[in-house]
Ligand code: XLS
């Protein structure tokens with residue numbers, strides 16, 4: 001088995017109940033305690049949170065109450081030997097975020113997004129993590145003429161600057177996704193995320209999170225996104241999953257659709273030493289709608305199994321043979337070498 005370089009993480013939303021736009025839940029909702037216990041049983045190391053995963057009904061609570069509940073959660077996690085990997089503001093649910101969070105055309109609503117993000121940073125501090133994840137879900141448009149791309153870029157920088165000023169230690173991971181729920185999002189790739197980081201008041205504290213499915217939805221190879229971000233030292237978190245081409249966001253188990261693409265992601269992580277600075281491997285996966293309650297945890301366990309098997313494949317890759325084929329420009333046989341290595345003898 002793989003050396004224990006990797007630590008694993010999952011979010012409470014990854015125990016989803018099967019609702020889709022065409023039908024209701026197919027599994028009963030489980031409590032937070034059940035999820036925490038399941039995560040422990042599975043041997044995962046950390047949980048990732050949206051602000052309202054950490055403090056449910058967050059909008060109905062005072063700032064003091066929110067922090068009190070965050071402290072209770074921290075105690076809970078400590079007691080279970082688990083850590084919080086990150087906290088992310090959920091800026092796509094409230095009526096104030098209908099037209100976007102930081103890029104809304106309404107000034108008051110933009111302020112709501114920034115205030116809620118500042119509160120997320122406070123929660124993260126209490127939970128003992130410096131990592132804030134920004135999935136910029138509604139920062140885009142349905143009708144392109146409704147916003148200016150240039151102005152939206154400025155507004156995103158202003159929002160990041162406000163967050164950077166709120167806490168001198170917090171680090172911000174932008175999680176790009178090219179579309180869904182929006183027609184077009186403003187930060188669709190890692191290149192965009194890192195370019196945006198450079199316009200902020202403290203680029204060193206703005207990095208990226210790659211989700212495999214999001215890169216695939218952008219028509220990109222997630223392994224290249226990993227290599228690119230890691231060349232800049234900017235991959236601070238990771239959502240591994242899979243996606244069968246340009247469809248709705250599928251969040252399939254890691255390696256489910258394209259084992260070779262998954263293999264190349266693992267190779268990129270290995271090549272760049274992901275995890276050595278304490279970064280977690282998170283699986284942002286969901287059970288298939290057909291999954292029975294008795295199989296509720298399979299997508300998590302299976303994703304990790306596949307990941308660890310691919311780590312072995314990366315570590316036993318016939319490098320010498322591959323290098324000789326590369327030197328001879330025999331990519332035909334290189335292709336076959338990879339296929340046979342993945343198939344096993
Ligand atoms: C949705 C995103 C979301 C983030 C955290 O696709 O993956 O769950 O990871 O806000």
Ligand code: MG
Nearest residue numbers: 175211239284
């Ligand atoms: Mg994600």
